[in-house]
Structures are given as C-alpha cells and as structure tokens.
Amino acid sequence: MIRSADELVKYLDLPVSLAKQAAAGEKQFPVRVTRHYADRIEKGNLRDPLLQQVLPLDAEGLMTEGYSSDPLAESQFQATQGILHKYHGRALLVTTGACAIHCRYCFRRHFPYQDHRQSLSDWEESLQIISRDPSISEIILSGGDPLMLTDSHLGKLLSVVESTPHVRTLRIHTRLPVVLPTRVTEGLLQLLSETPLKTVIVIHSNHPREIDPLTGDALEQLSRHADALFNQAVLLRGINDNGNTLAELSETLFQHRVLPYYLHLLDKVTGAAHFDTQSHTIDQIMQDLRSRLPGYLVPRLVQEIPGEKSKSPVWA
Ligand SMILES: *Cc1c(COP(=O)(O)O)cnc(C)c1O
C-alpha cells in the first residue's frame, strides 16, 4: 500500500517536484493507492489516466464558485450516524470510512469519517431504524468501501439484515475488486451465495486500463455468486471524457459479465473542479456512445441534486 505522494512519485519514476505540489492536497485527503493499482500506471507518464485519479495536484487548493465540502448535503439526511435514507425503499449504510484507494475527485473527501464508527453494536441504531420502517426493502452497504470490512464482520452484518423481514435485497458498492482483486475471497463468495437476500454488486471503474486479468477474474467470480453485477463510473476531464475510452470501458467490463449502471457527473466538491467536464463535450460523448454500443452497454448519465427523490438523468 502506497501512503504518500512521495512514495507514489518514487515508485513511478516521476519528477520529485510533483510530490511537493501534492503537499497541500495530501493534508486534506491523504494519498492512498494499492500496489495493484500503482502497477497499472505507466511509469514516468504524467498524463496517465489512472495516475490522475490518485495524485494530488496544485489545483486541489483552488476555491471554485459553486463547489463546497458537502455538495450532496448529506449531513442533512443522516437519521443517525452511519445511515443515509434519501430515496424510497433504499437505505444506505456507511459501514466504514476506509478505502483502499483515495480518488481525488471523491465527494467524500471532506466527509467526517471519524464520526462514523464501525463496530456492530454501533450499527444497532441504524439497523433499528431499518427494522422499524417496512418501506425499506433494500440495504446498500457503502462507505468508504464496505469490502474493507473482514468477511466475518460482513457476515455478522448480513445476518442482522437477513433477520429483518421486509429487507429483500442487499447491495454492495465497492471499488475493491478493481483496486485489490484479491479481496474477492472464497469467504466473500460464500457469503454471497448463502444469503437468502437478492444480491447486487456495483463496482466502480472509470477506465478500461483498470481492468487487468486479475480484476477480470475477480469480476467473473462475483458475477457467478451475486444476482447482478454493475459498474458505475464518474465522468472525469482528461481521464475518460471521450467516447472511445467509455465505449472500451463498457466493452471490457462486459467481457467479464459486468453491465454499466450510472455514469455520474462530477459532484461539485471543493478541490475537484479541475476534473469537471464541459456540457458540449458531454453531449458529444453520449451521442458517440449511443451510436456505437448496444443499448445495454450505454451507461445512464446522471447527476445528484440534493433534495431530489432520485439521481437526476442528464441526457435523455
Ligand atoms: C445513490 C444513492 C442510492 C442508490 O440510488 P439508486 O438510484 O438506487 O442506485 C441510495 N441512497 C443514497 C443515499 C444514494 O446516494
């Protein structure tokens, strides 16, 4: 695990001056990259689309109008620590603040994770809220990355969710199969196949180069043990904001039995404005994707607008 810009820059034979540039951004949101992910990055290439997702730049220090530390107004929706219930039928549990990789565009970069405790007894209050509300039929494990929890921890959480009669579906939002494919363990696969809940896994990959053979195998394993397997991506300037890259991403993922779900417009979080895409480019990209892919490989372009009852479609 790489835990500083200094280490990352050395590992990838990049100019040392880059590590200095990263200092301010690092203070706000530390650098974290798995070896697996770092090994997908081309050494010495400053423009590498994977590198750009993990290396802090000077631009993170810019204050930009319209950007804030809590762009989704999540702090308003927390019924209690660790649960977000914004949409009908679905409650999202913040199971842990930890991630195996820190993505610089992440809207949770300012999230007060230390307030989100992680032992099972701490979830009791969230789980009680769920058991008292029969309208909730799906529990989404999110974070951070819920697969940062051990299999035994996940198993305990699952058995509590399973004992709530109105919950039928368990969804896991995770980037770990992409950045640390060895996390897809026998134990995890067993949990998925044994639970009576319907299981949905939503991975997060933004670029076809993130899908190497190990990750591909992990995804195929997941698809055999879960009821549905999807990918969500974020549209990122200079990284995947063109039809070629996104078409290749959909096609590569489908080779490993993953279907595209959402393509998110960037959440306007302070420090990430340099990742935002222009609207004329967005139109072009979507037209391009529609004209070259089968409908089932075209992701739904959405934006999260605080107060709305669902994610909002951007391009119909
Ligand atoms: C995105 C999100 C969901 C899931 O929405 P879907 O459209 O079902 O994928 C649920 N709860 C919260 C708080 C969310 O941000």
Ligand code: SF4
């Ligand atoms: S929550 Fe997801 S997008 Fe954000 S830093 Fe963690 S892995 Fe990256």
